[in-house]
Amino acid sequence: MITTLKINGKNHQIEAPEEMPLLWVIRDIIGLTGTKFGCGVAQCGACSILVDGILVKSCSMPLSFGIGKEITTIEGASGNLEILREAWQEGNVPQCGYCQSGQLIAATFLLENNANPTDEDIDNAMSGNICRCGTYPRIKKAIHSAVKLKNQGNE
Template structure:
């Protein structure tokens, strides 16, 4: 039995300890906001927050994340909600499939760096692929969130 703390709630699952967190979240627990994109940690669609940092959940055996504070796109944390608001305001998503991962990576960025430079944004968001090409809007929405936060 493995106990996971996801979005502030405990989930106990009876599963292979080597199963990647992504599939435990999606297929066992049933939160489908976290996406499968490549299964190799290359595209960032599966990002979740682990103790505030963005990790590729497709690369993380579920046994490793026991006791960690996990937050998915369905979760609540200040920077995530702020970014989601900007995402809507700037009409960021096209197909939307990668956006869970983009938002989680951006949340981790703001958690660790409240005033990121353009280069900081690039260097963090490089982990996520958007095939629709929403990068310019993602960048604007991150900057917009920072402005909102700084305005208080």
């Protein structure tokens, strides 16, 4: 099908089968490669994106699901994503870095819906994202730091 997909505020005219998962539309058709393939079955979260603000595993949702909606990928921007990036860098979080696009998007979704998450909230929100390098302790710390950074900014 020929359609338009709005990603990070920009409209992209594309031609792709409507059942093609958003992950592959974004990576192979549009060419934004920050969103990663990890499992293809919504198990690892490397492909996480936001669709109208909702956290979605893009490997398992078809193109048709994204049409007419606002999609945010790791290449995009939002207040919380920017602050999380800062916290990620401050905490020297990534090792290989591959899963971190998905981790940052999942953390963005968490902070959009919970301004002050507890450790348990973070565990629940982030357990859909696998990091094989094992950066979980740093991710958790960075999310807490992001909250602090944000609160400082609001003072």
